[in-house]
Amino acid sequence: MQTIDEPVLIEQVQKQHDVRAFRELYRAYFARIYGYVAYRVSRPQDREDVVADVFLKALESLHRFSYRGEGSFAAWLFRIAHNQIATFYRQTRHETLELEEVGELESENAPPERFLLQKETHARLHEFLRQLPPRRQEIITLRFFGGLRNQEIAAILNLDERTVASHLSRGLQDLQALFQKELVEDTQ
Amino acid sequence: MIMPPADEFSPQDDFDAALGGFLDGESPTDFFDAYAEQTLGATPAFRNKLEDRLGVQLRQMALAAEIERKRDKMQGNGHFHIATLPVNPTRDLRSPARIPLTLVAALLMMIIGGVWLVAGNRQTEPDGAPQTGNNQALTAAAVAPSQSPEADNSTAGALLATAQAAQTEALAGITPPQETADLPRLLPPNQGIRATLEAEMTRVFVEFPSSSEDPFNFDLPFDEFPLEWQVWNLSPVVIALQPIHQDEQFTREMLGVVYFPAEILPPDAYGTIEEVVGQNAPVDIPRWTPIQRLYTLQIPVLIEQRFSLPDGEYDQTLPFTLLHPALPLYERDVPDGIRLDLSIPDAPVFRFDAPVTTIEAAEGSSAVIMTIMVPPSMADFITLLMEQGAQIAPQFDAPQ
Numbered sequence: 001m002q003t004i005d006e007p008v009l010i011e012q013v014q015k016q017h018d019v020r021a022f023r024e025l026y027r028a029y030f031a032r033i034y035g036y037v038a039y040r041v042s043r044p045q046d047r048e049d050v051v052a053d054v055f056l057k058a059l060e061s062l063h064r065f066s067y068r069g070e071g072s073f074a075a076w077l078f079r080i081a082h083n084q085i086a087t088f089y090r091q092t093r094h095e096t097l098e099l100e101e102v103g104e105l106e107s108e109n110a111p112p113e114r115f116l117l118q119k120e121t122h123a124r125l126h127e128f129l130r131q132l133p134p135r136r137q138e139i140i141t142l143r144f145f146g147g148l149r150n151q152e153i154a155a156i157l158n159l160d161e162r163t164v165a166s167h168l169s170r171g172l173q174d175l176q177a178l179f180q181k182e183l184v185e186d187t188q
Numbered sequence: 189m190i191m192p193p194a195d196e197f198s199p200q201d202d203f204d205a206a207l208g209g210f211l212d213g214e215s216p217t218d219f220f221d222a223y224a225e226q227t228l229g230a231t232p233a234f235r236n237k238l239e240d241r242l243g244v245q246l247r248q249m250a251l252a253a254e255i256e257r258k259r260d261k262m263q264g265n266g267h268f269h270i271a272t273l274p275v276n277p278t279r280d281l282r283s284p285a286r287i288p289l290t291l292v293a294a295l296l297m298m299i300i301g302g303v304w305l306v307a308g309n310r311q312t313e314p315d316g317a318p319q320t321g322n323n324q325a326l327t328a329a330a331v332a333p334s335q336s337p338e339a340d341n342s343t344a345g346a347l348l349a350t351a352q353a354a355q356t357e358a359l360a361g362i363t364p365p366q367e368t369a370d371l372p373r374l375l376p377p378n379q380g381i382r383a384t385l386e387a388e389m390t391r392v393f394v395e396f397p398s399s400s401e402d403p404f405n406f407d408l409p410f411d412e413f414p415l416e417w418q419v420w421n422l423s424p425v426v427i428a429l430q431p432i433h434q435d436e437q438f439t440r441e442m443l444g445v446v447y448f449p450a451e452i453l454p455p456d457a458y459g460t461i462e463e464v465v466g467q468n469a470p471v472d473i474p475r476w477t478p479i480q481r482l483y484t485l486q487i488p489v490l491i492e493q494r495f496s497l498p499d500g501e502y503d504q505t506l507p508f509t510l511l512h513p514a515l516p517l518y519e520r521d522v523p524d525g526i527r528l529d530l531s532i533p534d535a536p537v538f539r540f541d542a543p544v545t546t547i548e549a550a551e552g553s554s555a556v557i558m559t560i561m562v563p564p565s566m567a568d569f570i571t572l573l574m575e576q577g578a579q580i581a582p583q584f585d586a587p588q
Contacts, residue, residue: 017250019243026239034230048234055242059249 004028007067014063026055029074033081035145039129040085050088054081075152078142082156128178136171139164425478426458432473438464443479457481 004024012021034051041047057080065076129137135157142153150168154161429444443461457478458464464479473479 013246017246019246022242022246023239026242030230030235030239034235038230048230048238051230051234052238052241055238056245059242059245 006073010065010067010073029077032146033077036078036081036141037085039141039145041088050084054084057084071149071152074148075155078146078148079156124179124182128175131178132171132174136167139167140171143168424459426461426464427478428473432469434469434472436469438467438469440465
């Protein structure tokens, strides 16, 4: 991730309102934030609103951010995302992503059979993820969609790092169990 | 997607074991990456649009920070007045005890401005005979917040410094007029603006193009109307001191020079009167319009209908959309406040540029009122640059 000089860019934005620097930060984090939000917010227009709010909030608050080493900015940004999602649900009480609302896969270049398999697998993953306890859903999405370290996830969620690792491990084991269970049912 | 750091997943083996059964050889990260990108991915359009929006937001913040930084230098009361004097002042302006500090500052600026106009006229009059009575330059003197003598003094000093810097040549050898009745009017009588800094409506800062051929041709980043404060360098621009009719030949008496922000000079504007005199106006040119080469070339004019300015016939401009910050303007007993109301018929988007300005405009109505608000730290003067077709309501307080 750290192909950009993150602390320098942050400082440029903070002190000089450097648009170019901010664009670099934005591009580095957009996909991660979007993926994280997208899992939690169902309707595309809602998720775009939330993502926009996250970055706007980050922009407005960046002058208060203090860089404390690698990952601190990511943790800060995802905390904003986490809070914005919570705000969104408080305000709208929307449901999380429904399976039927999962967008079409865009891997048009993939072979059809591979494409279908992938789509089905993603749909299952999504369904299984939603069966996990909320805390584990959150941790898994932060871990994989956000690309965050356990330490950063712990900071965002105010948890102990070991607790995060434990949730992560058990969450993935739960996913495995759900998948295997479905496989068994499919073969019967 | 970002690869999670490999060194951290303490129970990595457990994960691999747990996921190996259904991921068909893919790593957890690859699998989730594909899921996030392909199933939950954003459209490039949204990504780019948001990026642009954030860029605009950041520029807005930079402008706001700059304004705040400058504002912090003054201990004002949050109000800023751009002042002028009535043609027939009701006060004895030579009695300091009865004049507010702001008015003193205004008076100083009026003197400077008057000298400037006199000098400008002298420049245009080979015989040196000044004309002060009929000239109305589209430049307003400005004064500082009224409750702070220090701020008054500070702003007045800044005003003087700026005026002197801009008009050094004009001031040379000129004696300021002493009688207030002789002061040239920097704005039409009883007009001007007054607004509070704190009572502004939603602000949307836009980045004005600095090199565009058409300074009015820009895309608004949002649906709202732009609002801009900025400090500019100035350059001389020839303006019409009176309405000039189509095919009429430009004479010196018709023309004056005002100073525009260099960054938003009207395209191809003339800087000296000598360049213009002797040419013919291809269209009707309203008073105070910058004379551009467009106006001295015999080319088809597409919007000539919008050039008519019925002088002095605008007594009201309605609706008063977005006018609330200007409400203090309507208190008649505001000795050091002036106001300027602009009526812009049929202007779908009106842009106002000035060296120190905030703008607002409303569209979709037959008349748009715009209020100009000036932050105190940028109060050296204000110069109006109006879109073709924009009209000034010169007699707002006096229905015809």
